[in-house]
Amino acid sequence: MQDLSAYDDHELMDLIKRDNQVAFETLFDRYGAVLISHTHRKLLDMAAAEDVVQDIFIKLWERRKEINCDNIAGYLFTSARHMVLNVIKHRQVIVRYEKDFKHFVENHPINSTEHIIQKKELEAILMAEIDKLSPRMRQVFILSRQENLSHQQIADRLGISKFTVNDHIKASLRILKTKIGLILLLILWSNHFNG
Structure with a gap:
């Protein structure tokens, strides 16, 4: 496998846009662990943090031809922030459903x-x-x-x-x-x- 670790982010994105998976993996290796750590601090859930980062990179790969960004690190961290907010909102909905269900069960004994x-x-x-x-x-x-x-x-x-x-x-x-x-x-x- 070709070593692209010396390439800067812009060069990697140019290769990714041409469907270069090695460049994509290099970018993931460069930012994946940092993003997971950053996201984990916000969510306090390692599995959720890993899911968020996986989603970010999946979307990056799916939209690779459309993304025009001079600061890929900024793009990744901004994406992480948005996805963390979505996870937190989703958790609040689940807590509300669980609370409603618990209330229902308590008031409808069987x-x-x-x-x-x-x-x-x-x-x-x-x-x-x-x-x-x-x-x-x-x-x-x-x-x-x-x-x-x-x-x-x-x-x-x-x-x-x-x-x-x-x-x-x-x-x-x-x-x-x-x-x-x-x-x-x-x-x-x-x-x-x-x-």
């Missing part, structure tokens, strides 16, 4: 046997939908959500890139949200197999 049966039925629905995912997507999703492996651990185990892992997880969540709904998915994952 028989514990009935609750256990319903929970098992809901978990069965979730597992049936997970089983419908493509084999690779299902494998990545289970390693992430049930075995709690990091994106890098999954990538290493399966011999794929972290970008591919991220894409599979996002696609899986999008499919599951469409099939069973966001609220149900949040409820099931917050209680998944805990009782």
Whole structure:
């Protein structure tokens, strides 16, 4: 593999615009860890920080021909700031849903046997939908959500890139949200197999 570490950001972006993956990986190596550290300080969640940085670089690659920027570091850190704000807003929505659900459960008590049966039925629905995912997507999703492996651990185990892992997880969540709904998915994952 060609060593492009001596190239400046502008030269790397010129190569990236011509679909040079080595230049892209060099740029990721240059800024990835710093961006993850910066994002982690804001989110206090390493997995979320890694997801944000992966998203930034995925979007950079997808929009490489359109991006005209003299300061790529500034572009990356500005993108990180915007995405961190989006994650924080999303977390606030989830907290609101969880609070509403908790309030509902507290004010609508159900028989514990009935609750256990319903929970098992809901978990069965979730597992049936997970089983419908493509084999690779299902494998990545289970390693992430049930075995709690990091994106890098999954990538290493399966011999794929972290970008591919991220894409599979996002696609899986999008499919599951469409099939069973966001609220149900949040409820099931917050209680998944805990009782």
